[in-house]
Amino acid sequence: MRTINLGLIGFGNVGSAVVRILQEKKPYFCSNIGLQLNLRKICDKNISSKRNVTVNKSLLTRDAAKVINDPQIDILIELMGGIHPAKEYITEALKKGKDVVTANKALLAQEGPELFALAADRRKNIYFEAAVGAGIPIIKALREGLVANKFSSIYGILNGTSNFILSKMSSDNCSFAQGLKEAKLKGFAERDPSLDIEGIDSAHKLILLTYLCFGRLVPLKDIFIEGISRISPSDINYAKELGFQIKLLAIAKKEYDGLEVRVHPTLIPKKHLLSSVGGVFNAIYVSSDLAGEILFYGPGAGQVSAASAVVADVVDLTRDIKAGLFRPTFNLLPDKSIKRLRSIDEFESRYYIRFNAVDKPGVLARISGILGKFGISIASVTQKERRKSRVVPIVMVIHEAKEKELRTALSMIDRLDAIKEKSVAIRIEDV
Ligand code: HSE
Secondary structure (H helix, E strand, O other), X not given: OOEEEEEEEOOXXXXXXXXXHHHHHHHHHHHHHOOEEEEEEEEOOOOOOOOOOOOOHHHEEOOXXXXXXXXXXXXXXXXXXXXXXXXXXXXXXXXXXXXXXXXXXXXXXXXXXXXXXXXHXXXXXXXXXXXXXXXXXXXXXXXXXXXXXXXXXXXXXXXXXXXXXXXXXXXXXXXXXXXXXXXXXXXXXXXXXXXXXXXXXXXXXXXXXXXXXXOOOOOHHHOEEOOOOOOOHHHHHHHHHOOEEEEEEXXXXXXXXXXXXXXXXXXXXXXXXXXXOOOOEEEEEEEEOOOEEEEEEEEOOOHHHHHHHHHHHHHHHHXXXXXOOOOOOOOOOOOOOOOEXXXXXXXXXXEEEEEEEEEOXXXXXXXXXXXXXXXXXXXXXXXXXXXXXXXXEEEEEEEEEEHHHHHHHHHHHOOOOOEEEEEEEEEEOOO
16 A cells, blocks of 8 residues: 655644644544655744644654655645745746645735646646635535536635624624634634634635636725624614625626626625524535536534644555546636626626714715715615714615615715714525
8 A cells, every 4th residue: 555645844733633633533634544654854934832633743843845855755734824935845846746735815816827827737636625714624525516617606714713703793792802802812713813804715715716706806906895893783783673784795796798896894694594504603605507506505614624634635645646647737728608707897696785874864865865976875774873963873775786886875964064983785585
């Protein structure tokens, strides 16, 4: 039985869980699925801290070259994160004939075209199941299980931290800051949590899903991204009363001859399955021509669930290597019916809007007058609080409007004397 040698760079949270799983499951992999895996080197800047796994000290190194240049190593597992030097390490490993497993969504979203092209050129693979939805096997499902399908949309709750915060605000009526503090304590958040709460992490993951479903690697700069930091507990409560939940959704969908790719807080009907996805859970809801509508659901962050995906990739690659197979990561041709990316300005939706206005006669008339000038029609208005000459929230739902027109109208409304804080507008999506 040929032994497949593994080299790991990044012995942090996920890395140490991967090592532990490989140790624990080694006999199972060997006896039940006939694979002999050997972890040959582990590299990290810090090799002295205690981890929840014991390894032979001779495996540890601070020098990444010892992994990349080791001709015995078949698979590089990159779990260090960041763009540089992770990109250089992966590039070198591919050039030296190694396959790669990574969880590095930011790297693949940014440098994917170059890295995937190099991998294809060298007939090597980059597997990245852990980059989206941690242990949810969404990448494998899209690449293999749904390979015969054409997709029309993806709706994803792809960031566990944001979903945890929104759920906490909804269930405990706590502030955004309290929710974030707890998410950080639980270890879900990125080192820089603005990546989570400003929607960037979701966008990185959406880029990978869009590539698999539509054959296009959309650059981050072309994605409309809005985070959740301006959502207040009152928005969540008003939304609930209106029959909705607020979720940070990552959306890619075909609209006429174009593709819309966007990440933003969204009101979705309470009865939709995605509404009940709470806490750190992720869900990906895809619509396809043959298999229909499918929901993938599970813990979207956490060291063990991410490690489960990394080990699954290692096993997959090991089987390929042993069988002498090369299965390109992306074998999809771009969907020819998609001619262009649609800009957010073209986007049309119903909206929930919260104005923070001084409670005095005539304010509502001025707001609705400006909306009317842009042809924007109001579906409902709620003003619950009554605080004469003080600031109160006025909540509106508007009928379908063009994003561009709504933004122009809101910027005029926000300049009114009676408006004391930038208005909040959240898109309503009929998923
Ligand atoms: N910070 C990420 C999240 C971790 O909260 O979803 C998993 O990618």
